[in-house]
Amino acid sequence: MATSEESTRKSWRVRVMLVISPLLQGLILPVGAIIMALLVGAIFILVIGKNPITAYAALIQGAFGDVFSIGETLENTTPLILTGLAVAFAFRAKLFNIGGEGQFLIGALAATWVGANLSFPSFVHLPLTLLAGIIAGGLWGGIAGFLKATRGVHEVISTIMLNFIAIFFISYMVTGPMKEQSALDIPQTARVAETAQLAKILPPSRLSAGIIIALVAAAFVWWLLWKTTVGYEVRAVGLNFFAAEFGGIKPNYNMFLAMVISGGLAGLGGAIIISGLFLRFQHGFEPGYGFTAIAVSLVGGNNPPGVVLAALLFATLSQGALGMQNVAGVPQDIVLVIQALVIFFVAAPQIVRALPQWLEKRREAAQAAAEGAQLEGGQA
Amino acid sequence: MEILSVALFASTIRAAAPLILAALGGIFSERSGVVNIALEGIMLIGAFFAMMISYFGAQFGLPPLVSAISGMVGAIVFGFLISMIHAVVSIRFRADQVVSGVAINILALGLTGFLLQLIFQTSGNSPSVPNLSAAPIPGLANIPIVGDIFFNQPPIVYIALIAVPVSSFVLFRTPLGLRLRSVGEHPKAADTVGVNVFSLRYLGVGLSGVLAGLGGAYLSIGQLNIFTEGMTNGRGFIALAAVIFGKWNPWGALGACLLFGFADAVQISLQNAGVNIPSDFLLMLPYVLTLVALAGFIGRSNPPAASGVPYEK
Numbered sequence: 001m002a003t004s005e006e007s008t009r010k011s012w013r014v015r016v017m018l019v020i021s022p023l024l025q026g027l028i029l030p031v032g033a034i035i036m037a038l039l040v041g042a043i044f045i046l047v048i049g050k051n052p053i054t055a056y057a058a059l060i061q062g063a064f065g066d067v068f069s070i071g072e073t074l075e076n077t078t079p080l081i082l083t084g085l086a087v088a089f090a091f092r093a094k095l096f097n098i099g100g101e102g103q104f105l106i107g108a109l110a111a112t113w114v115g116a117n118l119s120f121p122s123f124v125h126l127p128l129t130l131l132a133g134i135i136a137g138g139l140w141g142g143i144a145g146f147l148k149a150t151r152g153v154h155e156v157i158s159t160i161m162l163n164f165i166a167i168f169f170i171s172y173m174v175t176g177p178m179k180e181q182s183a184l185d186i187p188q189t190a191r192v193a194e195t196a197q198l199a200k201i202l203p204p205s206r207l208s209a210g211i212i213i214a215l216v217a218a219a220f221v222w223w224l225l226w227k228t229t230v231g232y233e234v235r236a237v238g239l240n241f242f243a244a245e246f247g248g249i250k251p252n253y254n255m256f257l258a259m260v261i262s263g264g265l266a267g268l269g270g271a272i273i274i275s276g277l278f279l280r281f282q283h284g285f286e287p288g289y290g291f292t293a294i295a296v297s298l299v300g301g302n303n304p305p306g307v308v309l310a311a312l313l314f315a316t317l318s319q320g321a322l323g324m325q326n327v328a329g330v331p332q333d334i335v336l337v338i339q340a341l342v343i344f345f346v347a348a349p350q351i352v353r354a355l356p357q358w359l360e361k362r363r364e365a366a367q368a369a370a371e372g373a374q375l376e377g378g379q380a
Numbered sequence: 381m382e383i384l385s386v387a388l389f390a391s392t393i394r395a396a397a398p399l400i401l402a403a404l405g406g407i408f409s410e411r412s413g414v415v416n417i418a419l420e421g422i423m424l425i426g427a428f429f430a431m432m433i434s435y436f437g438a439q440f441g442l443p444p445l446v447s448a449i450s451g452m453v454g455a456i457v458f459g460f461l462i463s464m465i466h467a468v469v470s471i472r473f474r475a476d477q478v479v480s481g482v483a484i485n486i487l488a489l490g491l492t493g494f495l496l497q498l499i500f501q502t503s504g505n506s507p508s509v510p511n512l513s514a515a516p517i518p519g520l521a522n523i524p525i526v527g528d529i530f531f532n533q534p535p536i537v538y539i540a541l542i543a544v545p546v547s548s549f550v551l552f553r554t555p556l557g558l559r560l561r562s563v564g565e566h567p568k569a570a571d572t573v574g575v576n577v578f579s580l581r582y583l584g585v586g587l588s589g590v591l592a593g594l595g596g597a598y599l600s601i602g603q604l605n606i607f608t609e610g611m612t613n614g615r616g617f618i619a620l621a622a623v624i625f626g627k628w629n630p631w632g633a634l635g636a637c638l639l640f641g642f643a644d645a646v647q648i649s650l651q652n653a654g655v656n657i658p659s660d661f662l663l664m665l666p667y668v669l670t671l672v673a674l675a676g677f678i679g680r681s682n683p684p685a686a687s688g689v690p691y692e693k
Contacts, residue, residue, distance in 0.1 A: 048498055096478055098417075153674045154683070156478050157624060160417065160617055161667040168667075172660035294482050331497035336490025343483035344465075348475035 026306065030299045033345035034313065036352055041338040045330050055328040059335075062323020063316040071205020073312075073319040075277060079104065079289045080311035081214040082269030084296030085221050086141075086262040090155075091302040092225060093258035094238035099144055099159025100266045101290025102166035103137040107267025109170050110136030111274045112281040113178065115192030125195040130213070130271045137267015138260045140166060145259025149252035155259065167286065174283045187283035198276035208276030215308065217265060222304040224261075234258045266290060292318075295339055298346045314339065388645050389529045394603065395648075396641030397533075397540040398423065398595035402619035403626065403633040404547045405591030409463075410628060411551065412584025413564035413577075415688040417481035418466050419592045420616025421488030425462045426455035426596025428492040431607035432499065434509040444510035452512065452536065452597050459593015460586055462488065467585035471578055474690035485616075493609055503609060511605035512536060536598040543591065548630040560584055564684035567691040577691050592616065621670040628684060640666040 042052035063073045083100040090097035097103075111133040120128065144162055147153035173189075180190045198208040225231035236244040237254045245251050269289065274281065292314050299313070300306030317339065321332035345352055402419045409416040433454035437447025466484050470477040493503065500506055512534050520531040530541070551557040562570040563580045571577050599615070600607045618640055626632025643666065647659040 044494075098478070098482070147671070147675055151675045153671070156415075156417070157620075157674060158671060161621065161671045164614060164617065164667040165664050165671075168660040168664040172658045175660075176658060291482065291486065294479070295486070298479065325497075331494045333490045333493030333497060336486055337494060338490075340483045340487035340490060343479060343486070344469055344475075347479040347483065348469050348473035350473045351469070354473075 026301050026303070029349055030301065030306070030310070030342075030346060032352055033299070033342050033349070036345050037338045037341035040341050041334055044334060044337065048330070050328055050330050055324050055330045058327035059317070059320035059324040061320070061327070063320035065323070067202065068205045069319065069323075071202040071207035073315050074202070074211050075205065075207045076315035076319050077308075077311045078208075078210045078214045078276070079269040079273050079287070080292060080296050080315055081211075081218060081308055082272065083266045083289045083293035084300060084307040084311050085218060085304060086137075086264075086266035086269070086290075087293045087297035088300065088302040088304070088307050089221055089225070089234075089265060090141075090258050090262040091297060092231075092238050093234045093255055094241075095145075095148070095155050095255060095258055095262070097141065097144070097159055097259065097262050097266075098156050098294065099141065099162050099263070099290065100293045101286070101288065102159065102163035103140045103263040103266035104270040104273075104290050105170055105286070106140045106166050106270070107133035107137035108270030108274045108285075109173060109178075109281055110267070111196075111271035112189050112192060115196035115275055116190040116280070118196075119193060120195060122195040125193065126198070126275065129192070129196040129275050130268060133267040133269075133271020133274075134264040135267070137270060138264035141263015141266070142256065142260040144263075145256035148259070149256040163290070170281070171283060174281055178281070180280070189281045192275055192279045196275050197279065198272065206277055208272070210272035210276040213268070213272060217268065218304040218308050221265070225304075230257070266293075292339070295343045299342060386525055386528050388649055390532070391645040391648065392638060392642045393529060393533060393537060393541075394641075395644040396637040397537040397602070398598040398615060399619045399622055399637040399640060400540040400634060401536075401543060401595030401598070402592040402616055403622040403637055404543055404630055405588030405595070406620055406623040407547065407551070407626075407628055407630060407633060408560070408584045408591070409588035410584075410623060410687050411564045411684055412560050412581045413567060413684060413686045413689065413691065414467070414470055414581055414585050415477040415481065416466070416585065416588050417478060417617075417620060418463070418484035418488075419588065419619050420612055420614065421481075421485035422459050422462055422589055422592035423596035423599070423612045423616045423619075424488040424492055424610070426459040426593030427600040427611055428495065428596075428607050429458040429593075430455035430597035431506050431509050431600040432495070434511070434601050435507065438510050445512075447510040448512045448601055451509070451601050452594065455593045455597030456590050457593075459591075459596065460589040463585050463589025463592070464582075466589075467582050470690065471581050471585070474692065477688055477690070489610060492607075496607070496609060505609075506600075506607040508605045509601065511601040513602075534598070534602040536594060536602045539594065540598075544630050544634045551630065561684070563691075564686055567686050567689075571691075571693070577693075581691070592619070595619070618666050621666050624683075625666075625670050625673050627682075636666075639669075 045052040045055050062069060064070050083104055086100050086103065087097050111129045114132040115129040118125065118128070140162060144155050144158040147158050148155045175187045178189045180186065180188055198210050201207055201209050225235060233249045233254050234257065236247065236249055237251045241251050296307055296310045296314055300310035317335040321335040324330050325332040402423055406416050406419050430451040434447045434451030437450045438444065462484060466480050469475045469480040496506060497503055514532055515535050517531040521527045551561065559570065559575045560580050560583065562575060563577050567577045596612065599611055622633045622636035622640060625636040643662045647662040650659055
């Protein structure tokens with residue numbers, strides 16, 4: 001009786017460990033990479049004669065110092081979660097979606113059009129606006145998926161090209177057919193109707209309900225990947241193309257589907273930024289979320305919960321950067337350098353391991369040289 | 381039609397020059413088996429350091445021409461250095477080459493913005509510096525039409541035009557070029573016959589740093605005399621498109637760059653002429669054509685077989 005109870009308790013503990021230990025292992029690399037990147041960033045700050053502790057404190061203060069900054073940081077997190085999920089989902093099918101930016105922008109444009117030009121009651125208009133973003137982004141990602149599946153075009157190149165095509169197409173639309181008709185000649189679209197706007201949830205900040213949608217999307221992607229046939233097939237294709245095909249999965253169709261879903265997620269991010277924050281598309285709007293998303297997805301281990309945390313991290317960095325520049329006098333672009341370093345360290349963890357070894361070797365060499373010099377000195 | 385003038389073709393060459401240099405760099409890198417989407421970042425680094433070194437040259441009282449030439453050399457050196465980060469990360473540490481390229485692009489944007497703020501206390505334009513403006517070649521520049529198009533250009537344009545046949549010769553007519561290509565097609569086979577895969581890949585990436593850095597220098601101290609934050613504005617990616625559209629061949633890339641440069645020149649001259657046609661479609665052209673080429677609708681474009689695959693002994 002007692003033993004069986006003990007064994008159930010034990011198996012329960014084993015089960016918990018089985019869940020937690022890969023999570024912990026998954027955390028070591030990104031957390032290590034972030035710490036390393038911050039340390040190297042600190043060296044940069046020291047080199048220019050500033051105090052890294054003051055600088056990083058100012059960064060944290062800038063990102064979380066009051067309700068307003070917290071809201072702004074979270075508002076910045078929203079698009080990063082969605083574009084990060086987009087990259088992560090495609091990664092699961094072993095596809096590298098560099099086109100998050102284009103899909104995001106196309107989604108934003110479509111949402112702007114629906115939000116500004118149609119008129120419905122809010123409970124129809126708002127979902128429709130967001131749906132427009134998902135569909136447009138999905139189509140844009142789908143082009144790359146289609147070219148990959150049918151013509152074998154590498155998705156990295158096609159998505160880079162599609163980013164620029166999106167940017168110039170949008171530039172045309174915003175200065176041409178979709179330009180606001182007003183006395184002031186401003187290259188921007190008309191404003192999204194009240195009925196298509198997301199509610200603000202943390203005044204005085206501009207945080208909108210979009211963050212909730214982003215979190216739901218993260219949960220949805222997790223469910224999709226691990227609890228549905230679609231996710232199973234996409235992951236199978238990513239793990240082993242030929243084995244998946246042998247198992248009766250259509251790899252080409254699944255690659256296409258993965259790009260559509262990936263693009264749809266990024267497009268939703270674009271729709272949210274319009275209906276929750278900017279309310280219209282202004283010419284030249286290129287926030288670069290699609291590129292930061294690559295870092296977000298990598299650091300998050302291509303896993304929805306990881307992506308959410310990584311998105312928060314990168315949003316904190318970019319939100320706090322200006323505070324750091326104003327208070328500590330450290331140029332805000334240092335956060336881009338830190339971001340790049342995080343990517344390097346996550347992508348090539350051997351660097352982190354090689355560095356102490358290299359330093360050790362240097363120290364030994366220096367010691368040997370010093371001993372040699374001492375010996376010579378003794379002989380003389 | 382005033383548009384089709386000598387000036388238009390001259391400006392086509394000028395718009396194409398930085399693309400040609402970066403694309404040749406991309407060809408060396410990819411032919412050796414290392415995907416290089418970092419061209420954009422390398423160009424930006426080149427543009428920045430060309431400006432910065434030219435600026436300090438002038439501050440130290442060097443003659444303008446000497447300052448500008450030092451700037452050009454500086455762009456090459458720093459382009460090479462930044463490319464070595466890409467090389468070490470993707471060759472030595474076998475990281476994903478696309479990921480490393482993305483990181484280089486972000487790093488370049490951050491580093492140049494950081495230094496611009498630190499040294500010049502601005503986040504927009506640098507102060508103006510001595511530059512390498514048009515240097516007509518005596519005699520040749522006086523030939524009607526041709527002289528104005530080809531022989532009355534800034535020095536870096538001449539370098540770009542000469543670099544095409546030189547690159548083609550090196551790649552396809554020398555043992556070094558053969559080895560470089562073999563490493564990109566089948567590194568294992570090359571290794572078996574005693575070719576050093578790693579050093580050739582370092583060379584390929586290093587050349588991309590040198591050439592793209594020089595291409596960047598053209599933007600800041602060839603075409604203009606200032607650096608502007610993010611001034612490459614996608615040119616590194618257009619160069620990448622030219623590599624693919626030109627089928628990883630220097631002459632092909634030259635053709636692609638001239639076509640893209642022409643589209644750019646037409647767009648600028650239309651804008652200057654106040655013609656109100658949507659220039660966005662002209663600007664879109666390089667990317668659309670590249671997609672079409674990749675999809676195989678106008679002659680299939682296939683990359684070197686081992687491009688993008690880290691080599692493990």
